[in-house]
Amino acid sequence: MAKRKKIIVRIAFNSKKLKYNRKKRFTTKWIKSRMKIFMRYTRRSLQRQTNQGFVALVEYEDRSRRKIKKELRKYSKLPKNIKFIPKSKYQKSIRKRLKGYHYLYLVRLDSDDLYRRSYIQQLKNHRRRKGTSAVINQFGYMYDSKKKRIAPMYAKSPAFYTLIYKVKDYLKGKRYRLAGGHPAVIRLRHDKLRLRNYVHVIHSGNTTSKFRSKRNKVINKRRIVKNRRQVKRILSSFM
Template sequence: MKKKIYISSSLNTYPWKGRFDKEWIKYRIDIFMKYTLKSLKAQINQDFTATYMYHEKTEDIVKEYLDKYDKLPYNIRFIRKTDYKSDIEKEIQGYDYLYLARLDTDDMYHKTYTQQLHEYNPKQNTIVLVNQEGYLYDSNAERLGKYHHPSPPFFTLIYKVEDYLAGNRYKLINGHPGAIKLPHEVIKKRNFLWHVHSKNTADALAKFKPIKEKDIITDSSEVKKILSEFMGDIVYK
């Protein structure tokens, strides 16, 4: 059984909250390079593809800022939204299963996550793997807390390649909260790092409120150790 691990999300496929603005794109690409890219490059199993979609209207801006950084690895790229369908269909040729994982341009997975997916043997009727345990990382205040969410945006959909190519798609009602409503299995490992920063602070900082005091990690050496499990060669203030 051959699996294709395909990680994907959007940079700015819709002009929501100024995402077509040059300043927003510049900032978000910088965040991606400092955090998400490090997590992808730190994966101990590099047998995966990761793509991030942008709206074709912003292609010149996206390419301008990407060109300011080193060339991305062969398996990580930014693509036009209109090219996504053909890209994923090309990538899954010759495979039996597609493991379609979600990871936004500012968040991170544990460096063993792609290896976990390659090794995972789901039950016959399972169509989504849900990561409920992770961390919330506030890079503004340098806070890190253990975090549980019943259905966060850190999930992996499982398709038979033949079904995906035939047009079969799962429906997630109300976005990521709908993942848990599908036939699923929960991965117990603390696999995700949900990143709080200056462009998403209002929403994400509120998530710190229900975290129990005992679950907030204040020791700087412990914070660095945990971050290294997600970023490898970390950037830390």
């Protein structure tokens, strides 16, 4: 009998070409800085998930292999369910992990952000309705790591979502077309989780993000927390 669901966290390390990192993402300086952020935030969030029944695949450009491996050696060994994978082997790595499963829950996460420590368990508990293609997290926090302040945020169709595929369809090549990126996820048939499930981390390296509201996200500035102890307490639920 097929197992119900396979949860895979997909993280693009430097494999996604953006306007602000088109060339920088291949440099030693950029890789070193982003690796430090990944280890400080995202790795801790993954390792402290209350349910470790998932695999996180961190995708990097093949040409960066030596630099990636060099930086990884500076840190303690990653657990077996967190793996850095070259872009050329990414889909093969996913496909080989799907044998015997009925559904794939493909979690999107950036290499500098956090999910609530219970998020994987929430996905384990999720009961998919017929036709449901995504799980969306509209509520979370924005954390300014430079000024050590945090505030609640809301996004109608945020970058924090999980796509759901029938394994047989995924293996046949089915992919959801998200024209314009994550704001398009809301147009899929979806379920919404009500907890504040994510932390969007602002740091010097993600110049496209600011501690302010814009079209797809609203920051509640009336509820900004600046007290270091309170900030730490909030973050403890995520890493």
